[in-house]
Amino acid sequence: MKKITNICCIGAGYVGGPTMSVIAKQCPEIKVTVVDLSEARISAWNDENIDNIPVYEPGLSEVVAEARGRNLFFSTEVEKAIDEAEMIFISVNTPTKTYGAGKGMGADLKWIELCARQIARVSTTDKIIVEKSTLPVRTAEAIRDILANTGNGVNFQVLSNPEFLAEGTAVPDLLSPDRVLIGGDQTVEGKEAIQALVDIYAHWIPKDRILTTNVWSSELSKLVANAFLAQRISSINSISELCEKTEADINEVAKAIGTDSRIGSKFLKASVGFGGSCFQKDILNLVYISRSFGLQEVADYWERVIIMNDHQKKRFAHNIVKDLYNTVSGKKITFLGWAFKKDTNDTRESAAIYVADELLNEQAKIRVYDPKVKEHQIYEDLDYLNTRKPEENKEQVKIFEDPYRACENAHAISILTEWDEFKDYDWQRIYDNMLKPAKIFDGRNILDAEKLRSIGFKVTSIGVK
Ligand code: UDX
Ligand code: ADP
Numbered sequence: 001m002k003k004i005t006n007i008c009c010i011g012a013g014y015v016g017g018p019t020m021s022v023i024a025k026q027c028p029e030i031k032v033t034v035v036d037l038s039e040a041r042i043s044a045w046n047d048e049n050i051d052n053i054p055v056y057e058p059g060l061s062e063v064v065a066e067a068r069g070r071n072l073f074f075s076t077e078v079e080k081a082i083d084e085a086e087m088i089f090i091s092v093n094t095p096t097k098t099y100g101a102g103k104g105m106g107a108d109l110k111w112i113e114l115c116a117r118q119i120a121r122v123s124t125t126d127k128i129i130v131e132k133s134t135l136p137v138r139t140a141e142a143i144r145d146i147l148a149n150t151g152n153g154v155n156f157q158v159l160s161n162p163e164f165l166a167e168g169t170a171v172p173d174l175l176s177p178d179r180v181l182i183g184g185d186q187t188v189e190g191k192e193a194i195q196a197l198v199d200i201y202a203h204w205i206p207k208d209r210i211l212t213t214n215v216w217s218s219e220l221s222k223l224v225a226n227a228f229l230a231q232r233i234s235s236i237n238s239i240s241e242l243c244e245k246t247e248a249d250i251n252e253v254a255k256a257i258g259t260d261s262r263i264g265s266k267f268l269k270a271s272v273g274f275g276g277s278c279f280q281k282d283i284l285n286l287v288y289i290s291r292s293f294g295l296q297e298v299a300d301y302w303e304r305v306i307i308m309n310d311h312q313k314k315r316f317a318h319n320i321v322k323d324l325y326n327t328v329s330g331k332k333i334t335f336l337g338w339a340f341k342k343d344t345n346d347t348r349e350s351a352a353i354y355v356a357d358e359l360l361n362e363q364a365k366i367r368v369y370d371p372k373v374k375e376h377q378i379y380e381d382l383d384y385l386n387t388r389k390p391e392e393n394k395e396q397v398k399i400f401e402d403p404y405r406a407c408e409n410a411h412a413i414s415i416l417t418e419w420d421e422f423k424d425y426d427w428q429r430i431y432d433n434m435l436k437p438a439k440i441f442d443g444r445n446i447l448d449a450e451k452l453r454s455i456g457f458k459v460t461s462i463g464v465k
Pocket of ligand 2: 010114
């Protein structure tokens with residue numbers, strides 16, 4: 001098999017953009033072209049001002065600056081890039097279906113299918129297709145089926161290469177991953193295709209961290225990895241509610257159990273609930289495929305992880321209402337943070353959206369400050385819920401660029417994202433300008449509650465009585 005010299009990636013989002021940028025940085029002899037249907041997105045990736053690239057990730061702009069124009073290109077010429085490439089990564093979004101069979105559960109593969117058909121139509125040379133999006137098990141088969149029936153004599157090999165990067169740490173995760181997983185057919189041609197992709201990653205990743213499997217194991221491993229991670233958060237969050245009723249402190253419990261090397265210390269941080277584009281979607285998918293095979297107990301088991309997460313978000317909002325004398329109508333509540341975690345501008349499935357929705361139902365007025373999320377995104381997130389009219393969201397929710405202004409005359413502050421900068425604020429100044437009693441609901445347990453209490457704040461932390 002000859003060496004790959006030309007790669008194309010379809011989809012310039014949170015996965016495709018950073019992943020291809022790092023591949024281009026590490027493999028200067030390979031031409032990498034990232035294409036997207038969205039002209040706005042592509043022109044943002046090409047913006048002369050490197051700070052305007054559409055994905056915020058620490059360290060990413062440096063990587064893009066190094067490779068862009070050298071061997072990394074962003075373009076809307078999808079067909080040209082497909083035709084020229086020897087290897088095509090599919091990195092388009094696969095949201096949960098909002099209609100028909102599997103609504104609210106299965107992944108919508110419309111975009112994937114469109115991609116496969118487009119590849120089939122324009123390809124004139126043999127290609128390796130790499131699934132990079134999180135996809136339900138057996139998607140590779142569907143892609144292969146579409147590609148195999150084009151009848152133009154082109155050979156396609158389909159690989160599954162799930163992405164394990166976490167947002168906010170995408171660049172370090174890509175530069176030194178725990179492992180890279182590549183699934184492919186166990187035929188001679190399939191093994192050659194796997195080797196071609198192994199050779200790319202081997203530019204910078206030790207060989208023993210590059211695992212190869214059959215396609216189905218690779219696809220399922222991605223869903224299961226995310227389900228296990230999310231399950232840890234739901235487990236600790238379930239205990240946080242018990243801690244709030246007893247004298248146990250969730251931070252102490254997490255530390256105590258995390259020192260058991262069989263349990264491990266990561267992903268035990270109690271929070272207002274997990275968000276992000278993957279966890280919920282992937283678990284729903286796992287539930288859906290389990291159910292479709294008639295595995296009711298398996299499906300019910302994993303579904304509880306989501307149910308617990310929804311409960312945690314609702315519970316947090318209800319605690320705010322309860323603590324503000326059972327009414328928040330007309331009260332100003334300031335949200336510090338809107339992103340689903342720190343160091344990203346991504347807001348998909350962020351707990352903040354659902355907490356805001358609950359409070360807006362109670363007629364609260366919400367003030368939002370987030371260091372990286374743009375104003376229009378916050379309104380889009382709320383409008384997407386379809387709970388109230390866009391004009392009402394505009395009226396009830398105001399966005400601020402200055403956190404101190406956002407907190408002025410507020411009845412309460414709620415921490416929804418664990419941005420580091422919140423810890424360094426002049427909390428005395430914030431206190432002085434708030435209505436009293438000034439309350440803080442720390443949904444991430446990042447603030448020093450003792451210190452805030454000495455200023456005069458009433459502080460509520462997750463999992464602490
Ligand atoms: C996740 C997986 O970690 C990654 O491997 C996969 O490729 C994509 O999905 P991501 O969603 O980007 O990554 O972020 P992650 O760090 O996993 O956090 C997900 C959510 O869980 C966030 O809302 C985060 O705040 C929350 N979380 C995480 C907790 O509430 N407590 C924790 O202990 C850890
Ligand atoms: P992810 O987190 O999986 O990267 P994003 O939504 O950030 O998801 O990115 C997916 C990108 O894929 C979007 O920019 C979208 O415009 C693009 N996209 C979806 N379908 C196609 C397609 N058929 N051709 C090219 N780009 C596509």
